[in-house]
Amino acid sequence: MLDALLDPWREPILREALIEMVLVGVACGALGVWIVLYGLSYSAESLAHAMFPGLAVAALVGVPLVLGGAAGLALAGVLIVLAGRVRGIGADNAVAVVITTLFGVGALLALSPASPPGLQGLLFGDVLASSTSDLALAGALAAAVLAGMWLVHWRLLAVGFDRLGARGLGVDPLGVELALFILLAGAVLVGVQGLGNLLVVAALIGPAAAARTVARRVAPMIVTACAIGVGAGIGGLYLSYYAGVSAGAAIAGLLVVASVVAAGLGRARRRGPDGGFHAQDGV
Numbered sequence: 001m002l003d004a005l006l007d008p009w010r011e012p013i014l015r016e017a018l019i020e021m022v023l024v025g026v027a028c029g030a031l032g033v034w035i036v037l038y039g040l041s042y043s044a045e046s047l048a049h050a051m052f053p054g055l056a057v058a059a060l061v062g063v064p065l066v067l068g069g070a071a072g073l074a075l076a077g078v079l080i081v082l083a084g085r086v087r088g089i090g091a092d093n094a095v096a097v098v099i100t101t102l103f104g105v106g107a108l109l110a111l112s113p114a115s116p117p118g119l120q121g122l123l124f125g126d127v128l129a130s131s132t133s134d135l136a137l138a139g140a141l142a143a144a145v146l147a148g149m150w151l152v153h154w155r156l157l158a159v160g161f162d163r164l165g166a167r168g169l170g171v172d173p174l175g176v177e178l179a180l181f182i183l184l185a186g187a188v189l190v191g192v193q194g195l196g197n198l199l200v201v202a203a204l205i206g207p208a209a210a211a212r213t214v215a216r217r218v219a220p221m222i223v224t225a226c227a228i229g230v231g232a233g234i235g236g237l238y239l240s241y242y243a244g245v246s247a248g249a250a251i252a253g254l255l256v257v258a259s260v261v262a263a264g265l266g267r268a269r270r271r272g273p274d275g276g277f278h279a280q281d282g283v
Contacts, residue, residue, distance in 0.1 A: 008241040013128050017247065020130040020138060021233025024191045024203055027142035029229030030149060031187045032208030033221045034156055034180060045201045046099045048188050050076035052106030052197045055122050060109065069189050076102055125196030125248040138190050145186045152179050199252040203229055206255030210262035228258050
């Protein structure tokens with residue numbers, strides 16, 4: 001039994017994958033709580049897709065994915081503003097049109113026969129291909145995301161509880177939401193290497209959605225979400241090792257299972273009819 005538990009970690013490639021998934025589980029799990037509580041799950045998915053062409057171009061030319069992702073986000077922002085100015089389109093339609101177009105362009109770049117081997121991994125990830133430099137970058141980004149969350153924690157609480165009242169405390173709701181989106185971009189970049197552009201949203205939303213059903217306060221939610229994210233990552237690596245399945249898909253599948261199980265266990269403990277912040281849900 002002990003050998004079965006330890007055998008996978010005797011492989012250097014799996015030890016590096018384990019480090020990667022711990023970073024992803026902690027960064028995405030913690031930030032995902034705020035994404036879920038702020039009702040930004042669709043925005044998280046849109047943001048991940050908006051990055052995709054920039055990530056693909058960065059991989060093609062050999063520059064850091066962070067730069068490509070940032071460029072992709074900047075391009076998406078400009079295009080959304082321009083599309084929103086077209087009469088008859090509207091803001092929501094502009095977001096949908098721009099995001100789907102950019103994702104399509106990224107998919108064409110990644111899946112083109114002329115693309116170098118491994119570029120398709122941007123779609124579904126390849127946690128087993130994490131290099132030392134990838135881990136260093138992921139660690140730096142994860143640390144930045146967690147530090148940023150710590151700095152704006154009380155502001156996130158203030159705006160989440162009472163957007164109008166937060167202004168009386170000197171908190172700018174728009175600035176807080178902008179900071180949240182910047183942190184979201186960092187968390188997505190942490191997860192892209194291991195889970196890819198399509199599956200990284202599972203690491204953001206799955207653990208947080210599960211934690212929300214079993215914890216009533218924000219701090220326990222964050223701890224629970226991180227534990228679920230890391231646990232699913234470890235379980236997915238075990239499943240990949242012994243069943244020979246894709247590690248990223250196994251991890252995403254376990255995250256979904258965790259969400260469903262937690263929803264069943266916490267069904268009687270739902271916070272309120274609107275699912276939002278309540279007085280007892282503080283820190």
